[in-house]
Amino acid sequence: MTLSVAAERTTITTHFIDGRWTDVGGPTFPVFNPLDGEIVSESAAGGAIEAKAAVAAAAAAFPAWANLAPGARQMLFLKAADIVERRTEELVELMAVEGGASRAFSAFQIRLSAAMLRQAAGWGYLPAGDILRSDVPGRTATVTRKPLGVVAGFTPWNGAFYLAWRTFLLPMAFGNTTVIKPSELAPRSAGLVHAEILEEAGFPAGTFNVITHAPGAAAEIAEVFFESPAVRCINFTGSDKTARILGAQAGRALKRMVLELGGFNPVIILDDADLEESIRAVTFGAFLHQGQVCMNSRKVYVHSSLHDDFVSGLTARVEGLKIGDPRDPGVIIGPLIDDRAVEQIQVRVQDALDRGATLVTGGRANGRLYPPTILTHVPADAICATGADETFGPLLVIEAFDDAEAAFRASQNTPFGLSASIMTRDRARGLDLAARFDTGIIHINAPTMASEAALPVGGVKDSGWGRSGYYAIEDFTEVRLTTLSSEPGRYPF
Numbered sequence: 001m002t003l004s005v006a007a008e009r010t011t012i013t014t015h016f017i018d019g020r021w022t023d024v025g026g027p028t029f030p031v032f033n034p035l036d037g038e039i040v041s042e043s044a045a046g047g048a049i050e051a052k053a054a055v056a057a058a059a060a061a062f063p064a065w066a067n068l069a070p071g072a073r074q075m076l077f078l079k080a081a082d083i084v085e086r087r088t089e090e091l092v093e094l095m096a097v098e099g100g101a102s103r104a105f106s107a108f109q110i111r112l113s114a115a116m117l118r119q120a121a122g123w124g125y126l127p128a129g130d131i132l133r134s135d136v137p138g139r140t141a142t143v144t145r146k147p148l149g150v151v152a153g154f155t156p157w158n159g160a161f162y163l164a165w166r167t168f169l170l171p172m173a174f175g176n177t178t179v180i181k182p183s184e185l186a187p188r189s190a191g192l193v194h195a196e197i198l199e200e201a202g203f204p205a206g207t208f209n210v211i212t213h214a215p216g217a218a219a220e221i222a223e224v225f226f227e228s229p230a231v232r233c234i235n236f237t238g239s240d241k242t243a244r245i246l247g248a249q250a251g252r253a254l255k256r257m258v259l260e261l262g263g264f265n266p267v268i269i270l271d272d273a274d275l276e277e278s279i280r281a282v283t284f285g286a287f288l289h290q291g292q293v294c295m296n297s298r299k300v301y302v303h304s305s306l307h308d309d310f311v312s313g314l315t316a317r318v319e320g321l322k323i324g325d326p327r328d329p330g331v332i333i334g335p336l337i338d339d340r341a342v343e344q345i346q347v348r349v350q351d352a353l354d355r356g357a358t359l360v361t362g363g364r365a366n367g368r369l370y371p372p373t374i375l376t377h378v379p380a381d382a383i384c385a386t387g388a389d390e391t392f393g394p395l396l397v398i399e400a401f402d403d404a405e406a407a408f409r410a411s412q413n414t415p416f417g418l419s420a421s422i423m424t425r426d427r428a429r430g431l432d433l434a435a436r437f438d439t440g441i442i443h444i445n446a447p448t449m450a451s452e453a454a455l456p457v458g459g460v461k462d463s464g465w466g467r468s469g470y471y472a473i474e475d476f477t478e479v480r481l482t483t484l485s486s487e488p489g490r491y492p493f
């Protein structure tokens with residue numbers, strides 16, 4: 001529930017458990033606008049008790065939800081999509097004040113969210129399994145896809161609105177019920193607002209539950225998820241560092257996990273690329289949401305014949321991006337999420353400069369506003385260039401190459417494997433090179449973050465596993481084999 005307390009002009013939010021907003025009055029924690037540190041809301045500070053109640057509600061709602069007729073489920077999803085669109089202006093404002101998202105980024109998320117809801121609405125009508133041939137006379141074998149049970153999700157603060165849908169909507173579309181724990185940095189745009197939407201659409205109580213928590217309390221909630229037998233899968237979007245902690249717990253609890261982690265997404269611009277198109281694609285791919293999305297481009301390898309024109313064209317374009325309060329519809333670059341994020345990029349830019357890199361543009365913070373920053377001539381051992389760790393901000397490294405094969409090999413020297421791009425006019429050459437990338441996604445002539453709701457997005461290696469879109473059926477269902485024998489069996493004893 002969001003309650004505006006007039007006297008203090010503060011929004012108070014509560015948990016959403018079993019179709020009800022919990023009472024106001026318990027402990028809360030403040031959520032800040034990253035731009036100016038103003039308090040945006042006071043959110044309920046939950047813990048193990050609320051997590052257990054939410055899991056119990058989701059478990060109780062599971063049998064009816066799993067067996068709901070496809071048409072009934074479809075109506076709910078379609079209604080939710082309409083509500084998302086109706087609430088566009090309010091959602092844009094929320095994403096701006098809670099997460100520093102520009103209107104361009106919020107509109108992108110709203111479009112993708114409504115599209116995903118409408119696509120998922122029809123999945124209940126798709127074939128539910130297969131009939132297989134058996135070698136045993138008189139036996140038929142059927143294979144059906146069954147939902148898992150309760151799926152618990154961790155939703156992130158960055159692409160908060162869309163990534164939250166992706167975390168719980170895909171499991172729900174396949175008949176699971178869910179509990180989510182939004183990031184403490186954006187509890188409304190990463191979960192509570194979704195509860196408002198699903199409540200209005202008429203989703204049955206308990207099918208979707210949200211619990212919020214103060215910084216530092218995530219671990220006790222995670223423990224409840226891992227220890228509850230009803231929870232059959234943990235769907236996590238966040239850093240590989242936290243994923244390793246959770247993965248160890250998943251190992252002990254023998255629980256399935258779906259992981260959407262970071263990336264170090266390279267772009268290779270071949271000598272025959274369309275220069276103007278490459279500049280446009282890299283501007284969007286590297287600097288959307290001020291570089292705080294796992295699929296942002298981090299390093300561009302550009303053929304030396306195009307390098308100087310590419311760098312000057314890109315610089316001119318990014319210097320034209322308006323920086324400031326994302327509530328201004330003209331602003332493209334809003335604030336970084338917190339001081340830690342500003343410090344990370346500052347330290348890494350300085351590290352590269354100390355090692356002899358050239359600063360082409362940007363490089364100076366104004367509070368939490370950090371301009372698009374381009375570095376060239378970056379030594380391979382600079383932190384921002386090694387590929388071992390993503391710099392979660394508006395920092396792009398550009399490197400010239402003469403030998404495309406060497407550039408390709410260098411681009412693969414990273415533990416991550418999320419997305420990548422190749423820019424070329426030669427489609428066959430692009431496809432040949434794409435086939436060799438060790439990433440979950442490779443785009444030819446498009447940015448590294450060319451997401452669409454229907455397409456399976458996900459990573460390999462340290463970028464995690466699991467896919468979005470209909471391919472998520474692999475992650476959120478089990479295969480059930482049923483056989484029926486209509487003749488007496490033949491047994492060896």
Ligand code: ADP
Pocket residue numbers: 154155156157181182183184218219222237238239240241242243245246
């Ligand atoms: P980011 O840096 O993008 O916020 P993190 O991986 O640090 O990514 O955090 C992602 C989510 O993981 C957040 O919702 C946070 O609350 C949760 N989290 C962080 N540390 C732990 C932990 N030790 N156990 C369980 N959850 C955690």
